[in-house]
Amino acid sequence: MKASNTQLALAVAAALASTSAFAQSDTEQLQQQLDALQKEVDSLKTSSGFNLEFGGRVQLDYNYFDGAYNADNDGAGGSDFFPRRIRTYVESEHGNWDHKLLLEFSEGTAEIVLARVRYAFDNGLKVKAGKIREDMSLNALTSSKHINTIERSTLANTFSPFFRWGISAYQYFKDSGLRYAVGVYKNDAFGASGHDEDDKLTLAVTGRLTWSSAAPGDVIHLGAWHSYRDMGDNDLSARFARGEVRETNVRLVDYAVGGETAALNSMSQSGLEFAYQANAFTLEAEYASRYLDTVDSSNELDGERFDGFHVSASYFLGGEQRRYKAGSALFVQPKGIKDAWELVARVSQMNASSKQQGTDVTTYTLGTSYYLSSDIKFMGNLIYSDVDGAGASTLVGDEDSGMGISARMQYLF
Template sequence: GTVTTSGKDLVIDTDSGIKVKTLDKSASFQLGGRIQWDYDATQSDDNGVDTTDFDVRRARLYAKGHFGDWAYKTQFNVAESDGAKGGTAEDLYIRYLGFGSTATVTIGKQKEPFGLEQLTSSKDISALERSAMTERYTPGRSGGIQLSGKGSNWTYGIGYFEADGNGSDDFNNTAVTARGTFAPIQTNNLVAHLGAGYTTRDADTQAEEVDTFNLELAGASGPFHAQAEYFDSEEGQVDVDGYYVQLGWIITGESRPYKAGAFKRVKPASPKGAWEVVARFEDGDGKYSDVGLATTDGEQTTLGVNYYANKNVRLGMSYMDGEEANGASGDEVRARLQYAF
């Protein structure tokens, strides 16, 4: 039978999830999600226990769309790594597009604009888990209002957020967070990226107030890519800092895609898929929980290999080895099967 619409001409795609949009792009609706299933084995001096786990790392569904100048996204967890967080919300926002792409207003739960690795989707990061620096210093998702925009080779975002998530009296603890990026070189094969971010976060007592500064430096040249971030934070009277450096090589020759101030995951050029190796080193005050260590001064090395079977499916393995400044060490072997639809 025929399929028609009573309104404007529609275009449907189902390569990942389903996307319906009007031909004139004035309205759209899209459904999708991700499943990440992990095996992980961690052993650590700190807790003295070896754990192995086989469990879902993330399972999310989202619906998003727009009509005229207004867009929305609602994304929720079907399950989370600890097995207890089904039914919680991730992104949950409404966006105003009427000022054009240089000035977008987003209201609701969203990622604060801070940290290159944090703002790279968990579907798209090269190592399976983010660095101990990103875990420590970046705020991730909060409720708030953000003004953001982008040009051909720059982006910015500045927002006012609740610092403590939900609660009946949120405005005791608020945050102002901002980030800007600039890509002096940006072709299909060659990318140079510079970024900086700043977040200042209120707290109940002055000793808990946090100001963090971030520098991003990244680039891609043919099949190679590199990215580094430095964080410097004043947590009350205490100064902490740390950095990571990450290098990746896509053996099958593809380039890592870069778009609007963040990297995307590799799309294989061949039906046989694409292979990538990645190495990351980090040093400083970080949150070394992935290898069972404390939030303290230390260093960590991560080695990983990824196979991108097609644009939706990724298999990855990583080995992380960390050491606290006091000498305690821990490591983790992780394997992941990921379907992003």
């Protein structure tokens, strides 16, 4: 029997009403689930057992250089504009555990700078593992976002391997002001591959001991460190450092120029640190040396010792003060700094010459930084270097000195 139009309309209406009811029920259920999920996320964010943070930095640099820095072009003026660092990080905390992952990006590539997992014991001892910074040199340990010159000192760039895969432990004793750090790392720095001829892992053992008397605006810091590095019969890299100007055509600190590189069984490095702060004024000084143990005991470089130092002074015109972090034994920029000027001067020297080869480089830097805020900083440096040593003429010819001008815009997020 054919249904009437009225019956058909009633059937369609009933079906639509049923579908609408079911749809409304599903929507309400989904909304309840979303509300519950949002409450869970909010609970995690506010929980003392969980904390997640993202951030990073962008550093854009301009460099001009001439003389020895551009000796390959007869000392003519050269220049470049480039991203010095583009980094982003994520870190989290969960009870006594924390982690941090720091990535650096350049055109077409990305690199893991730091990948750390750390555990903090109740007695203050902290143990960390992963790709971590070796604990040596006050200037090298200061983060690039907190340094008061555009480039670190030649000493820091010569002696520090910066981040390497390994494990370390450190502890600060507030009552005495003492702090120690000791670590074991894969030695794939300074020309070492991380393995010897038999593909056995080569290691570095590094320790640092510091003492500090620290109060806001009144700091004395003393430190000493030592690093023994198994080089696995690899050649020590010829070029130690650039001379505190980035992207130049010539790296001024070179122990092999005029001669040849040396294959090493091992290498030992040691350093001393001193810092003094009185309100807006901060003074830092370091000395370090490197001892070579060559594979061939008849090599003229066997037992050779290269050393260097730097002294720097900085001053905030508005009376701001750098913060000293006793638990890490280093300085960072003033908290909440805004509309502030900082002046800095530094002299550094690295002796990388022997009887027949190598260079000695002395570098002078004058600089200023303007802190628009704690996240935005503008920097300018004037750099002058003298080059000497048995291999200097081979490296730079008649260009025995060079001038550099560096500028940076830094943005933290």
